[in-house]
Amino acid sequence: MQTFILAIEKQLTLPGPLTEHCTIDRCNHCKNGVQPNSELVNLRQELKDIRARYRALLAEIQQFKEEHEDLYVYLTKSVHNIHTLQTQAIYQNTVNDMLLEELAAIRETCSPEVNLPECYERVSGATANINAQLPPPPSQFCKHGGKDV
The missing domain is CATH 1.10.287 (Helix Hairpins)
Incomplete structure (x- = not known):
């Protein structure tokens, strides 16, 4: 600042x-x-x-x-954790985008005549396909010098 x-x-x-x-x-x-x-x-x-x-x-x-030194340290760590969660949220948004694309494709094939259990099965399969294509999620911890802290 x-x-x-x-x-x-x-x-x-x-x-x-x-x-x-x-x-x-x-x-x-x-x-x-x-x-x-x-x-x-x-x-x-x-x-x-x-x-x-x-x-x-x-x-x-x-x-x-x-x-309040103890509380200050706690709050500093909380900010660090929030940053980590934001990184994970960006990753989750990517997953959600992929899932929405897959669901849009399912919606086209899943006409109103198809029963819900069958539709759910297709959605579950799509989710599994997306998870198989994704890189592993980001580490729970920030990287410093190539090592998890």
Whole structure:
């Protein structure tokens, strides 16, 4: 986040036509009668506010970490687990997409006259076919240096 903010701030102070980069607090040309770009001034103020809120949040996090170290470690691991679950969800969505394609093909052959048990059998068979075609699911753990942690 801090890198992102610094990158934006750097862009806002890049030289260009005077009216594009001139700001009240940094540009000598402003003193010589060139009007500052009000939109840029507002953006810089907004960026300063964001940086102040970011620093305040970092301080809060640090204080929380010091006061509740066990809980902080637990929450950090939870975030890691959520990331792992998101990876698995992407994989599951791929499976679901394949299954939907297979089901669409079954629906074409599974006319209303075909009884439900037979239709279910075809669907079960399709699921087994999809599972046989899939690569193994991603590891339950993130990989670090090629090794499961």
